Amino acid sequence: MLFFHPMDFLIIIAFVLSLWAQFRVSSTFNRWSEVKAASGMTGYDAARRMLDRNGLQDIPIEPVPGKLSDHYDPIHRVVRLSEPVYYESSISAISVACHEVGHAIQHSESYPMLVIRHRMFPVVRFASGFAPFLLLAGFLFHFANLIGLGIIFFTAAVAFQLVTLPVEFNASSRARHLMVAEGFIARDEERGVAKVLNAAALTYVAAALISLLELIKYILIFTNSNRD
Structure with a gap:
């Protein structure tokens, strides 16, 4: 029952969606990497x-190896951009870079959901490490208390x-608004920006x-x- 539950059908569909989302973010990034920003x-x-105009001159930007490792x-308090984003002038590069700066601005303004996320992180790191073992042990040995704790x-x-x-x-949202307002992209380039950012967001939704x-x-x- 643990391994073959009716919910597994929905989980498989969601997993396929996740794979598609990962493919889409990669293909969309590649496509708009070939389009140079005006x-x-x-x-x-x-x-x-974007950092300087939001009073964040003290936050450095560092290049890091890899692709989509931004x-x-x-x-x-540092923005790290993958080398294709750091060095290139494309719709994808500007979109991803400004998205990461959006997080830096959230941090500086104490954006409520980001504050909650930061406060949750130590607890979640501990809980997520133990949850699979508690659930597995509880289901295998029929210990209801372990299952309940694993679920929590x-x-x-x-x-x-x-x-x-x-x-x-x-x-x-912050990135798209500021990119247009500051003239980082032209109005006719907004479509590409939206595609890059929406594709990235879909991976979080699927997960x-x-x-x-x-x-x-x-x-x-x-x-x-x-x-029972």
């Missing part, structure tokens, strides 16, 4: 200017992913959906076993 700005140029580090721990991980969604969407469906599955198995 402004001629690189990802670094756009990120630096992120904002809230602990060290897994719920924390799911909540973290759900909180991540508005954080990502808000960062993209959250999978986790949520798995949580529902565990809860259903737990409640049904208690009835």
